[in-house]
Amino acid sequence: MINRVVVLGSLNVDTTLHIDQMPKPGETISAKSKTNSAGGKGANQAVAAVRSGAVISFIGQVGDDGNGKFMIDALENDGINTDHVAVDKVEGTGSAVILLDSQGQNSIMVYGGANQAMKPAMMVDAEPLIENADILISEFETPQDVTYEAFKLAKQHGVTTILNPAPAAEIIDGLLEVTDLIVPNETESASLTGIEVTDNDSMDRNAEKFAQMGIDNLIITVGSRGAYYHTADGSGFVPAFKVKAKDTTAAGDTFIGAFSSKVNKDLSNVEEALTYAQQASSITVQRLGALPSIPTEKEINAEYK
Template identity: 35%
Template sequence: MSQILVVGSSNTDMVVKTRKLPAPGETVLGGTFLMNPGGKGANQAVGAARLGGQVTFVAKVGNDIFGQQAVSGFQQEGINTVYILTDGEHPSGVALINVDDAGENCITVAPGSNAHLQPSDTDTAFQETPTDSLVLLQLEIPLPTVEHVVQQAAVRNLRVILNPAPAQKLPVDLFPNLFLITPNETEAELLTGIHVTDLATAEQAAQKLHEMGVPNVVITLGSKGAYLHSGTSGQLITSPVVKAVDSTAAGDCFNGALTVALAEGKSLPDAVAFGCKAASISVTRMGAQASMPKRSELA
């Protein structure tokens, strides 16, 4: 199996589950409070590790109880934490999450130390990463650090999977150095200008991303599954039908699982199907990392 290098964010999620999401200026009573480890990078690292991936995580946490608990949790999951740095000036990241009865959510993130993960903070990890490794990235760390990681991976011919979330514009020279990009409908629209509403528009967005230099595109479509396009043809890979209770980190679960499958040598269609199956399990549970399934559950 190829090793997986995840570079990204680590947060503590403070979750309130309520009947409905509050409108601006509205207070909703009757919620249930949970506090869970989260952050897109950490979620994807844990998701991959629970499915059998050999994961190294590069991140930055604060010198506080949240950071200490996060690192301890990663170690319990079997993740290599050697390259997680402690920031003595900024607190660990936190996220405030509301989840309604339908499993929909809204999230506000205070990035803290995640916003101070510098490009040079990743160099040692790359120097010690095997040449057949996969690199998994998101956008909750500074964009210059993301660009640096992609460039370092390109120099070493490592395959880079970019989950472009939270949605933001990206420099055009980033795309040709990616192996795979995995936007959802909103992120795909921001990157391509194409409003994704169905398979036809998903194909148009995928083609646009190919033109920008990305050889492989997966556009995640929520409960409908994911649209995979590898340059010559596209296909919808459906997701198992489940009753969702919390969609938080479903995309992170998908990306972690997809990367594990690729690390095991599976084809892209099989890897996407594996990711959809894992994500369909995660949405039936509350929490981010707490919802990530184990390998035995995907048998």
């Protein structure tokens, strides 16, 4: 089975500054080197999914500039349908500055630009695309009201919706009611529920809180430890694969994209899909950059099978 996945999300050109350690407040430091690459949570997730065998279409927006063309070309180079990537004549293409230290940890500053200028009315033209999908993914680097409109259409057509609430923000009314699966990391989960993620018991309590909020299916990613899941069929924890990280940029996005390429619409194989997603992200963190670091299914299978 090949999943048809639509990603509604951000398109950013990433500038990564390679440094020894994070600067302290008021401190000026020198970067060892600088790299530019295609990125954005939406783009990362779409590329991760298509490289793992899914058929991908993208809904997003870029500026009328060179970076916009660069991002569209980057998606199309991976065989992603960009028919629903609009061009904004006012706002510039989204961008991000990433500080990457010698331990592989990062801090990211994002300029939303054209991503944040998207409007709910844009989803009218996208309905036929959504209707023919198996899975629709969105994050919080584009406006939530746009995601809400898209998810409502998805539910009308029996499409499974996956929400990645990153960066963490208060969720608008109604969005969780049309979300089938929410995938925060531990920090985002705690921000949304008020319950710190420290162990399995606290993750169970996060799941209970999300259920009270209207969402029964949950995955919490906890970095190098692994991922917790809770669905109608049960809950559990899938440990991460131990590797030495060079750059954690796009690791979480690789996880979600790879997961979406393998999970069944009814989430019945969630543990199997999570294991594959962990394998994919374990390769990503051993490489530099966002899109350039995301592995193919062939590379994942060669490493782990």
